[in-house]
Amino acid sequence: MIYxxxxxxxxxxxxxxxxxxxxxxNLIKIVIGITLIESGVNLFxxxxxxxxxxxxxxxxxxxxPLMSLPVxxxxxxxxxxxxxxxxxxxxxxxxxIYRHYGTLDSRKIGGEEE
Amino acid sequence: MNIIDELIFHSPALIVAIPLLGAFxxxxxxxxxxxxxxxxxxxxxLLTSAIVLLLANDIYSVCGKIHTYVFGGTQTITEGGFAxxxxxxxxxxxIFMALIATILAIAxxxxxxxxxxxxxxxxxxxxxxxxxxxxxxxxxxxxxxFNFFVFLEISSxxxxxxxxxxxxxxxxxxxxxKYIVISATGALFILFAVAILYxxxxxxxxxxxxxxxxxxxxxxxALVLLISGLAxxxxxxxxxxxxxxxxxxxxxxxxLILIGVTQASLYGALRMIFTVYGGNxxxxxxxxxxxxxxxxxxLGIFIVGLSLLTIFIGVLMALKENNFKRMIAFAAVAExxxxxxAIGSALTTAFSxxxxxxxxxxxxxxxxxxxxxxxxxxxxxxxxxxxYYATKETSLNSLxxxxxxMKYTTIFFLIGLLAVSGMPPMNGFASKLIIYQxxxxxNPILAIVAILCSILLLAVFVKVFHxxxxxxxxxxxxxxxxxxKSMLLAMGIxxxxxxxxxxxxxxxxNNIVQPAVNALTDHTNYxxxxxxxxxx
Amino acid sequence: MIEIQDFLRTLGTDSGFWxxxxxxxxxIIAFLVVYIIRGYGKKEYKKQTEQTKVxxxxxxxxxxxxxxxxxxxxxxGFMESFKWLYSGLDKMHTGNVSDYILWFVVIMGVFFIILGxx
Numbered sequence: 001m002i003y004x005x006x007x008x009x010x011x012x013x014x015x016x017x018x019x020x021x022x023x024x025x026n027l028i029k030i031v032i033g034i035t036l037i038e039s040g041v042n043l044f045x046x047x048x049x050x051x052x053x054x055x056x057x058x059x060x061x062x063x064x065p066l067m068s069l070p071v072x073x074x075x076x077x078x079x080x081x082x083x084x085x086x087x088x089x090x091x092x093x094x095x096x097i098y099r100h101y102g103t104l105d106s107r108k109i110g111g112e113e114e
Numbered sequence: 115m116n117i118i119d120e121l122i123f124h125s126p127a128l129i130v131a132i133p134l135l136g137a138f139x140x141x142x143x144x145x146x147x148x149x150x151x152x153x154x155x156x157x158x159x160l161l162t163s164a165i166v167l168l169l170a171n172d173i174y175s176v177c178g179k180i181h182t183y184v185f186g187g188t189q190t191i192t193e194g195g196f197a198x199x200x201x202x203x204x205x206x207x208x209i210f211m212a213l214i215a216t217i218l219a220i221a222x223x224x225x226x227x228x229x230x231x232x233x234x235x236x237x238x239x240x241x242x243x244x245x246x247x248x249x250x251x252x253x254x255x256x257x258x259x260f261n262f263f264v265f266l267e268i269s270s271x272x273x274x275x276x277x278x279x280x281x282x283x284x285x286x287x288x289x290x291x292k293y294i295v296i297s298a299t300g301a302l303f304i305l306f307a308v309a310i311l312y313x314x315x316x317x318x319x320x321x322x323x324x325x326x327x328x329x330x331x332x333x334x335x336a337l338v339l340l341i342s343g344l345a346x347x348x349x350x351x352x353x354x355x356x357x358x359x360x361x362x363x364x365x366x367x368x369x370l371i372l373i374g375v376t377q378a379s380l381y382g383a384l385r386m387i388f389t390v391y392g393g394n395x396x397x398x399x400x401x402x403x404x405x406x407x408x409x410x411x412x413l414g415i416f417i418v419g420l421s422l423l424t425i426f427i428g429v430l431m432a433l434k435e436n437n438f439k440r441m442i443a444f445a446a447v448a449e450x451x452x453x454x455x456a457i458g459s460a461l462t463t464a465f466s467x468x469x470x471x472x473x474x475x476x477x478x479x480x481x482x483x484x485x486x487x488x489x490x491x492x493x494x495x496x497x498x499x500x501x502y503y504a505t506k507e508t509s510l511n512s513l514x515x516x517x518x519x520m521k522y523t524t525i526f527f528l529i530g531l532l533a534v535s536g537m538p539p540m541n542g543f544a545s546k547l548i549i550y551q552x553x554x555x556x557n558p559i560l561a562i563v564a565i566l567c568s569i570l571l572l573a574v575f576v577k578v579f580h581x582x583x584x585x586x587x588x589x590x591x592x593x594x595x596x597x598x599k600s601m602l603l604a605m606g607i608x609x610x611x612x613x614x615x616x617x618x619x620x621x622x623x624n625n626i627v628q629p630a631v632n633a634l635t636d637h638t639n640y641x642x643x644x645x646x647x648x649x650x
Numbered sequence: 651m652i653e654i655q656d657f658l659r660t661l662g663t664d665s666g667f668w669x670x671x672x673x674x675x676x677x678i679i680a681f682l683v684v685y686i687i688r689g690y691g692k693k694e695y696k697k698q699t700e701q702t703k704v705x706x707x708x709x710x711x712x713x714x715x716x717x718x719x720x721x722x723x724x725x726x727g728f729m730e731s732f733k734w735l736y737s738g739l740d741k742m743h744t745g746n747v748s749d750y751i752l753w754f755v756v757i758m759g760v761f762f763i764i765l766g767x768x
Contacts, residue, residue: 014306018751018755021295021299021748021751022748022751022752022755023748024748025748027291030295030747030748034295034298034299034302037299037302038298038302041302041305041306041309044306044309045305045309048309048312048313071312071318072309072312075260075309075312078260078264079305082264082267085271086267086271086294086298089271089274089275089294090291090294090295090298093274093278093287093290093291093294094291096278096281096287097284097287097288097291100284100287101284106746106747106748107744107746109284109288109745110288110292110359110744110745110746110747111744111745291747292747292750295747295750295751296747296750296751299751299754300754334765334766335762337765338758338761338762338765339758341761342754342757342758342761345757346754352742352753352756352757353750353753353754353757355742355743355745355749355750355753356747356750358743359745399768400768407768412764412765412768416761416764427739430732430735430736430739431739431743433725433728433729434729434736434739436721436722509721510720510721510722511720511721511722513721514718515718538668538670538673539670539673539674543668544661544668547661547666547668548661551666573725577721577724577725578721580719580724581718581719581720581721581724582721585717585718585719586717586718588718616670617670617671617674618670619661619668619670620660620661623661
């Protein structure tokens, strides 16, 4: 049972992130929601790599003969870098939107009227 | 081996690497001269398209040939039987999408020479443009699931920055923000599905995954996440609402490549359904009475239901609009509905034992329509950009009588109008005829809805033609001149290809579309090129 | 390789006949017939008289800017009769990015239920 706690945490993170994106009106909170979803998916990738009583896959001659899988570690690094780039882009766009509209309420911006 | 054979052998890597290298060299070259930078960008795109044409010639020469390229090694699998390297696997469907992407890239770069001339920050524009083209080619050619996710994110980040290019207007920046939120959410769910599949089968390669997959409960979750995420990026109702905002507020040359990115996401959905889950498409899920409910029947009915909704809502919203580019964007949503209609009805019947020709014919019509729709909607967006460049007006209420001053633009718009609504002799008629005939045999109601909404699309564009081009000469448009020659050249290239496909449809159908359909229905060929010796 | 007869084939559908070159020849012949019939003219046509002025059902002709029917007024009858449909559709396209993701989650949920139950 205790080995299932990371998976429960993954589902909880993704659901909280989706809640923040769908039901919050402030643009910064929507950005935070997307970051939470991304953290959940990264945690899922890392959890897939773990085996019981394993060490980090760096040195071959270390103590325990079992190593955790190195491929998901590489996938997670790529995903974290992509997440940083997307976060920087979203925040700079939010700064531009605030300069134009003067408000961060997502119901007041985004219509088709001038 | 001479130089041409070496080029063809390394071509999948070169097609992605050359625009990428060109994108990072562009800021350096633009410090020297502006015209040199424009010429350099066009040279890079023409070089890439030459390599694409060489690869297409090589693949179409033998029936069913697949070109596999392994990064950093010579064998696809190691001695133990593990496929550990990243592969690019190019078969008939991939090279078909690459041909569409090439035509759109050439037209877009030639168009943006004159269209963006008075803007500042053009070195960043061309860098991001080449990055978008590289991301689109990478998404189309890859044979590895995580690599597909990476190129999807590259193209969506580059597209978002280009949609928000006119930062002096608030609406364009807002459209860019909405696009990146939608793209990031969809891509993260796709990564979640890839992680689920990796955790079960220890494989990221599409061919290895296709040979090992059994339809357990976790695989069902992965299928749902993949199709929903890719459908949102492709613009299927009711997840289509970002499409008019993003297409309508971006510069017109950017919209042309955005059409290519949307079609590439649709290609991704096709690849997941037909190849990765291809062996499970005839699994019986349940049994009601004596009808077996297979997976392909369920997926087909779901996709056909979504497609009817897409066609209706796309056409109805387009009738109401008064902004030029938003109206064409809604028409683009309706056209994606046509492709999905053909593919859904092909899924329900292509695997049955009694009647196999209807499904293959519907699949042919759907795939042919991808090519036709990209060209038609692309030409319409270029014309909208030309009208904006000449008059600086976007709303149709303030236009009128432009046909006297802009003769060539009017002719190109007429060609695009006839092509989109499926009128003979343009290419839209050929693919829509196949769609009507094949969906009629699945259920007559589908063909009736398709024909009705085709006529309504004609009504939409006749409204635009009357209010923008016909009518008396307005005094405020007295000094409106014809657009510069490079924009006319780009529109002319696409118009010539449209008329060529319209006059000789059977030639294109047998030589270009038929290999793509063969590649879709035959997933064992895809698998055996990597693993070798797969039991059917 | 591609021969000249490939250019002239009809479209390979199961039923129906669509060959663009045959159709093109028929259109050219029909156009020539119509043109010749139009060229005969009418006997009562005199140039430069009242017959060549614009007829607007007796209304006076205004200046050019107001004579052009604007784009939002062209399909007025259609829009009026479908007002019930368009009010619902307009409320769906809000422009709010949270609603877009809400529709995505709804479709994902519907698909889950379909695959899970059936």
